[in-house]
Amino acid sequence: MLNSFKDKIGDVLLPGDVFSVQMPESITDSKPEKIVCGPGLRRNGDEVLVCKSGVLRHKPPNLYWIDSQQRRYIPVKGESVIGIVTAKSGDIFKVDIGASEQASLSYLAFEGATKRNRPNVQVGDLVYSQLIIANKDMEPELACIDSCGRANGMGVFGAGGLLFKVSLGLVRRLLAPQSEITVDLGKLFPFEMVVGLNGRVWVKARTAQQTLIVANMLESCENMTAQQRQVLFRRVADGSI
Amino acid sequence: MEVCGSSSPTLREFGCEQNLLSRPDGSSSFIQGDTSVLAAVYGPAEVKVSKEIYDRATMEVVIQPKVGVPSVRERAREQCVRETCEAALLSKLHPRSSFTLVLQVVHDDGSLLSCFLNAACMALMDGGLPMGCLFAGVTCAINGEGQIITDPTAVQEKGSRALMTFAIDSTERRVMMSSTKGSFTVHELQKCIAISQKASEKIFQFYRDSVRRRYSKTL
Amino acid sequence: MAAGFKTAEPLEYHRSFLAKNCRPDGRELGDFRTTTLNIGSISTADGSALVKVGNTTVICGIKAEFAYPAVESPGKGYIVPNVDLPPLCSSRFRPGPPGEQAQAASQFIADIIESSDVMQTEELCIVKGKLCWVLYCDIMCLDYDGNLLDACLIALLAALKNARLPKVTFSKDSEVPEVNLENRTGLNIHKHPVAASFAVFDDSITIVDPTAEEESLSTATITVVLDEEERLCALHKPGGTSLSGQKLQDCISRATTRHREIHKLIDKVIQSTKTPE
Numbered sequence: 100m101l102n103s104f105k106d107k108i109g110d111v112l113l114p115g116d117v118f119s120v121q122m123p124e125s126i127t128d129s130k131p132e133k134i135v136c137g138p139g140l141r142r143n144g145d146e147v148l149v150c151k152s153g154v155l156r157h158k159p160p161n162l163y164w165i166d167s168q169q170r171r172y173i174p175v176k177g178e179s180v181i182g183i184v185t186a187k188s189g190d191i192f193k194v195d196i197g198a199s200e201q202a203s204l205s206y207l208a209f210e211g212a213t214k215r216n217r218p219n220v221q222v223g224d225l226v227y228s229q230l231i232i233a234n235k236d237m238e239p240e241l242a243c244i245d246s247c248g249r250a251n252g253m254g255v256f257g258a259g260g261l262l263f264k265v266s267l268g269l270v271r272r273l274l275a276p277q278s279e280i281t282v283d284l285g286k287l288f289p290f291e292m293v294v295g296l297n298g299r300v301w302v303k304a305r306t307a308q309q310t311l312i313v314a315n316m317l318e319s320c321e322n323m324t325a326q327q328r329q330v331l332f333r334r335v336a337d338g339s340i
Numbered sequence: 341m342e343v344c345g346s347s348s349p350t351l352r353e354f355g356c357e358q359n360l361l362s363r364p365d366g367s368s369s370f371i372q373g374d375t376s377v378l379a380a381v382y383g384p385a386e387v388k389v390s391k392e393i394y395d396r397a398t399m400e401v402v403i404q405p406k407v408g409v410p411s412v413r414e415r416a417r418e419q420c421v422r423e424t425c426e427a428a429l430l431s432k433l434h435p436r437s438s439f440t441l442v443l444q445v446v447h448d449d450g451s452l453l454s455c456f457l458n459a460a461c462m463a464l465m466d467g468g469l470p471m472g473c474l475f476a477g478v479t480c481a482i483n484g485e486g487q488i489i490t491d492p493t494a495v496q497e498k499g500s501r502a503l504m505t506f507a508i509d510s511t512e513r514r515v516m517m518s519s520t521k522g523s524f525t526v527h528e529l530q531k532c533i534a535i536s537q538k539a540s541e542k543i544f545q546f547y548r549d550s551v552r553r554r555y556s557k558t559l
Numbered sequence: 560m561a562a563g564f565k566t567a568e569p570l571e572y573h574r575s576f577l578a579k580n581c582r583p584d585g586r587e588l589g590d591f592r593t594t595t596l597n598i599g600s601i602s603t604a605d606g607s608a609l610v611k612v613g614n615t616t617v618i619c620g621i622k623a624e625f626a627y628p629a630v631e632s633p634g635k636g637y638i639v640p641n642v643d644l645p646p647l648c649s650s651r652f653r654p655g656p657p658g659e660q661a662q663a664a665s666q667f668i669a670d671i672i673e674s675s676d677v678m679q680t681e682e683l684c685i686v687k688g689k690l691c692w693v694l695y696c697d698i699m700c701l702d703y704d705g706n707l708l709d710a711c712l713i714a715l716l717a718a719l720k721n722a723r724l725p726k727v728t729f730s731k732d733s734e735v736p737e738v739n740l741e742n743r744t745g746l747n748i749h750k751h752p753v754a755a756s757f758a759v760f761d762d763s764i765t766i767v768d769p770t771a772e773e774e775s776l777s778t779a780t781i782t783v784v785l786d787e788e789e790r791l792c793a794l795h796k797p798g799g800t801s802l803s804g805q806k807l808q809d810c811i812s813r814a815t816t817r818h819r820e821i822h823k824l825i826d827k828v829i830q831s832t833k834t835p836e
Contacts, residue, residue: 111552114428114471115510139470141430150430150470152551154558166558169468171365171384173434199384199437235435267468268558324557415659416666423798427779502674507798514801518781522674523790526811533804 101134104147108157112165116149137164153268168268168321172197172297174233179253181262181295182241184224192220194228197264197297200238204228208242210250218255225257225301227293256293260303261310267298269321280320283332284313349490349539351478352451354458356550358466364442366467370459372491374449377456379463383439391438397431398438403456406445417519421456424507424517428461430470439469450494451479453505453519458543465551474510475517476543478536479503482524488532490539504532508540570776577764584613584770589813591755591768592706594821596713596828598721605694606722606746610714613770614704616648619696619714621722625736626693628684636683636691640668642698642711649703649771660707667795668698668711671784675752675792677719682747686729690736694722705771708782708795712754717825722746750786753821754793755814757781762800767813781807783814787822 104118120134136142139151140163149155153167172180174196182194182202192204204226209218220226232240243253273281273294281292290304290313300317304310312335320328352373361367364380371377384397391398401422403414410418425441441463443456457477464471481492481500489496497503502522509516515533524532565572565583576583586592592613601607604620611617628635642664644652652658657665671677683692696718698711723743729736758769758777769777779799784792791811796802 111548111555113474113510113548113551114465115473117511141470148472150472151468152465153468154555167468168359168466168555168558169365171382171467173384199386199434235433272558322557412662412666412669415662419659419663420797423779425798427799427801504794509801512801512803514803515796515807516801517798518794518796518807520674520791520794521670523676523786523792525790526808529791529794529811530804530808533807 104163105157107155108163110155111153112149112155113152114150118147118149119145120147133161135162137162139165139167166268166271168266170264170266170298172267174198174202174230174239175296176230176233178233178296179227179229180241180297181293181299181301182226182228182297184220184222184226187220187222192226194226194241196230196239196241196295197299198239202230202239202241204241204243208244209254210244210248220255224255225262226255227253227295229253257301257303260291260293260301261314262299262301263314263318264298265300265318266321267296269317270294270296270298270300273300273317279325280317280328283329284316287312287332287336349535349542351491351539351542352493354543354546356458356462356546358462358550358554364463364467366463366465366469368459368462368466369446370455370462372451372455372458373493374447375451375455376446377452377459378444378446379456379459380442380444381439381460381463381467381469382442383467383469384434384437385440387436387438392436395432395435397429397434397436399426399429399431400438400440401425401460402440402442404442404444406448417453417456420453420507420517420519421460424457424475425460425464427516428471428473428475428509429464430472433470448494450492450497451477451505453477454479454491457505457507457517462547462550465547472511474544474547475507476510476540476547477505477507477517478539478543479505480532480536482522482528482532486528488528488535490535502528504529504536506533506536508537510540510544513537513540569772573760573773573776577760577766582766582773586768588764588766591817591820592770594713594824596717596824598717598828598832604718605724606718606720608714608717608721610710610717612706612710612713612768614702615700615706615710616702617698617700617707617710617714619698619711619718621718622695622697623692623722623724624695625685626691628688628691632680633688634684635680637693638672638678638680638683638696639693640672640696640698640715641665642668642700642707644700644703644707648700652703663797664707664711667708667782667793668696668715671712671752671754671792672715675750675784675786677716677750677752678746678748685727685736689734690727690729692724694719703771705769705774706756709754709756709768712752712784713821713825716748716751716753717828719746720748720825720829750788750792751818751822751825752784752786752792753814753818754782754784755810755817757783757810757813759800759802765802765806765810767817781810783810785811785814785818787818789815789818 153165182196186193228241245251293301355371366381454477482502502524504520507517597609606621644661726739726742759779782795
């Protein structure tokens with residue numbers, strides 16, 4: 100029943116949980132409800148199979164997914180990630196994005212780049228870029244331009260900041276519109292932050308000390324409830340830590 | 341731990357913690373009485389070309405004993421755990437990659453193989469690897485008087501006439517893995533399977549509770 | 560055409576046979592391949608046997624040596640089995656230290672020897688705390704075509720039955736054992752464990768005695784070991800798809816008939832070697 104599935108929204112589900120989404124006979128006349136399975140859910144005929152542990156989320160009208168605290172990144176087309184350039188070979192760069200394979204990034208996929216005018220990218224540079232090819236059978240491919248050929252915030256960045264890894268769940272929480280964590284952090288002191296969906300976060304504040312404070316606080320947010328977090332933020336604001 | 345008849349099987353007190361190591365993609369520690377195992381999982385990660393499989397992920401399991409280097413016994417157990425994990429994981433979703441599971445014995449006080457299985461399942465879940473079902477490991481010992489003891493201690497294992505470990509899957513409660521020692525009748529086997537299936541209910545409920553506890557902060 | 564189909568879609572190829580309750584080599588689902596046994600094939604060993612299950616060929620040689628009994632069990636000897644899968648038997652095995660499958664098989668055979676009481680290790684003791692026999696059972700696969708464990712166990716059992724140890728007299732004064740190579744006695748085999756292996760196809764169809772190809776395509780394998788009193792010595796299922804208790808029961812019943820066949824075969828072969836004397 101679809102209802103039993105809907106009842107579980109906001110609840111923790113485990114792999115192997117199966118829900119039937121077939122409509123009962125009596126109301127087959129009404130238009131059958133479609134559901135869209137996001138990450139962690141798989142459709143198998145009239146059944147929905149959970150394949151990751153986490154919280155079931157729902158976005159109207161019919162999008163369902165499992166919110167898990169995974170750490171390993173699995174490339175998804177269209178997501179923006181932070182990569183580290185590991186090699187230059189011919190006309191592509193190899194970029195480590197924390198997935199099972201290195202992604203490739205063409206030197207032409209930068210704003211204003213032409214065959215003559217190559218972008219200045221060195222091994223070890225950080226790039227903020229978008230996945231344009233990502234599926235299980237192919238090597239992921241990145242681009243630092245959008246469909247109009249604009250950089251749109253993407254490209255090489257990261258002089259003097261600090262890069263660290265957090266769980267994918269925390270990254271999604273940071274990127275959510277009106278994320279409480281980012282708003283609260285912003286009240287403490289000004290800093291720059293780049294968040295990649297592959298779990299990498301880059302932070303730069305005015306001083307190295309402040310950068311470290313922000314990094315440590317973000318890392319500790321992972322396992323804190325909202326109240327615990329507010330207490331911590333207040334203490335930092337008071338200067339007691 | 342205790343002798344059980346027709347009533348619900350008794351297991352030693354068990355505990356679990358997920359996500360306790362910072363480097364691996366998923367980790368767990370599982371404690372059954374005094375038996376304790378630490379599990380870490382990496383994946384989907386890059387795979388050696390020689391081990392690459394074109395249509396699914398390569399699963400590797402490494403068992404580290406408490407002292408000394410892994411021996412033939414560990415190899416046999418690695419095979420059991422690996423093939424159980426392979427059956428539970430949807431490895432077709434990550435072709436040409438590898439899943440690596442490392443199991444470290446912290447303390448062995450009997451029912452070690454079942455503890456490996458439970459720790460492995462929790463670690464795989466923590467790592468967010470796609471799974472079709474969960475599995476629970478249950479060890480049964482038959483003592484000299486023919487009584488069945490679930491989740492025996494090392495002393496009870498030594499005094500037993502037969503020892504069986506089963507992995508039970510979460511969807512249909514069927515036998516995924518079976519490893520036995522000693523001789524026993526068919527009737528005893530079926531009885532042990534039935535008891536293990538019953539005991540697995542408790543373990544699955546425990547899995548659910550501990551995952552819920554873990555996510556309680558983000559609910 | 561059929562060869563192309565087999566290469567391109569091996570799983571579909573097998574399924575199309577299984578749908579009609581038969582297998583590519585002409586067997587029915589519950590049939591074993593022809594099993595042949597030859598004992599005493601290695602004249603330099605103390606006991607030996609060569610087993611063929613279809614194409615799978617396994618040879619087992621037993622070498623008896625003197626050893627000191629372990630301190631914790633002074634009245635016992637040892638049986639040390641070892642399964643070797645050399646690159647000779649299949650292209651899937653590489654030279655070098657034994658791979659996981661060989662090690663798992665060795666452990667499995669060792670477990671069977673221990674759990675089935677095939678023979679009492681006390682009988683291998685010559686002088687308590689001073690001298691005992693150690694039986695090195697080297698099992699080598701010459702041709703690998705699936706169902707290794709069944710073949711190994713038949714070879715081991717036949718070789719043990721074939722083995723004859725020389726009489727040893729131990730003089731108390733000089734503490735030197737004297738071996739009388741002329742006077743040899745057989746071992747006392749108490750139990751006859753026989754294995755039967757099964758492969759599971761598509762989570763539901765169980766087939767008996769899988770070939771190497773069927774093994775690699777199957778989703779699970781099971782090995783059931785029974786002795787003559789129909790007691791189980793092992794139910795070895797290293798993972799794979801899950802099976803209900805009922806399905807396992809079916810496998811056990813099939814293993815019972817298999818035990819009778821093999822027991823008869825071993826007895827027949829041993830009888831046939833005795834007659835010329």
